[in-house]
Amino acid sequence: MTATLLDGKAFAAALRKGLSSFVDQLKQDHGLKPGLAVVLVGEDPASQVYVRNKHQSTIEAGMASFEYRLPDTTSQSELEALIDELNERSDVNGILVQLPLPDGLDDRALIERIRVDKDVDGFHVENVGMLATGVGKPLVPCTPLGSLLILQDHLGNLSGKNAVVLGRSNIVGKPMAQLLLSENATVEICHSRTQDLADHVRRADILVAAVGRPEMVPGDWIKPGATVIDVGINRIPHPEKPGKFKLVGDVHTASCAEVAGAITPVPGGIGPMTIACLLANTLTATCRQHGLAEPDLLALVRQARGE
Numbered sequence: 001m002t003a004t005l006l007d008g009k010a011f012a013a014a015l016r017k018g019l020s021s022f023v024d025q026l027k028q029d030h031g032l033k034p035g036l037a038v039v040l041v042g043e044d045p046a047s048q049v050y051v052r053n054k055h056q057s058t059i060e061a062g063m064a065s066f067e068y069r070l071p072d073t074t075s076q077s078e079l080e081a082l083i084d085e086l087n088e089r090s091d092v093n094g095i096l097v098q099l100p101l102p103d104g105l106d107d108r109a110l111i112e113r114i115r116v117d118k119d120v121d122g123f124h125v126e127n128v129g130m131l132a133t134g135v136g137k138p139l140v141p142c143t144p145l146g147s148l149l150i151l152q153d154h155l156g157n158l159s160g161k162n163a164v165v166l167g168r169s170n171i172v173g174k175p176m177a178q179l180l181l182s183e184n185a186t187v188e189i190c191h192s193r194t195q196d197l198a199d200h201v202r203r204a205d206i207l208v209a210a211v212g213r214p215e216m217v218p219g220d221w222i223k224p225g226a227t228v229i230d231v232g233i234n235r236i237p238h239p240e241k242p243g244k245f246k247l248v249g250d251v252h253t254a255s256c257a258e259v260a261g262a263i264t265p266v267p268g269g270i271g272p273m274t275i276a277c278l279l280a281n282t283l284t285a286t287c288r289q290h291g292l293a294e295p296d297l298l299a300l301v302r303q304a305r306g307e
Helices: 008-030 045-060 076-088 107-113 125-133 142-155 173-182 197-202 253-257 271-289 297-304
Strands: 035-041 064-070 094-097 162-166 186-190 206-209 227-230 234-237 245-248
Touching: 008 045, 008 142, 008 271, 008 297, 035 045, 035 076, 035 271, 045 064, 045 271, 064 076, 076 094, 076 107, 094 107, 094 271, 125 173, 142 173, 142 206, 142 227, 142 271, 142 297, 162 173, 162 197, 173 186, 173 206, 186 197
Parallel strands: 035 064, 035 094, 162 186, 162 206, 206 227
Antiparallel strands: 234 245
């Protein structure tokens, strides 16, 4: 393996440390304690784990964590009433509805009901619109934000870089492309219908793979020296342990690392950045709601690393 491994776990730990210091200063100077409310409906096992991790990370960052674990019999109107209540509470600066929701509930209606400046997932149509147009200050989806921070930390100025985003989801692909455009990269979005996909990927100085297909991108698709951000997290049967599974990304790490200049591993790459950026969004939302200067996330990371 010749590529530099971009350690998202270490980066996320530094970001959380920097955020914690910023929160301490916010409390000292302004008496403010950022608060994050997470709404979980039903018993989805993966969602239970995510919410537990979010709660622990929020507490460790010195923020207030408000959890609402509701049965799958909860009605749309009951959820809307809860969101209305959280919108009005001054101690709640960020609101997140954990997806997926049980059948019969309208997730889009609930997301649109969250106050735009408390939408720390960045999914509200107004935040999406601000990101797309460059007008206003959107809250940005956490996974693309984390990917951008790692790219900026490793490459510095992204202006003029050729970037390919593999995947067009509203959660990762589209906002990732908009963030790269905002940094003056030249951006292509590719997907399952793209013709001659390998040729597009081979032109990329930056590849962000977010298609949810295990090890779809082989090493011979990668431009020598490219930076590869692998957002995929896929479970596949373990080749050496019958009955067991292993986590792999959307790129074939071993072969891509022989060509790329830098690559994020799976696990330990972009995954840890998602919760760290949720905390970052909560802190940013708090500062904006009170008219205070918001944190420079890269500066917090570098300060935490002693740079």
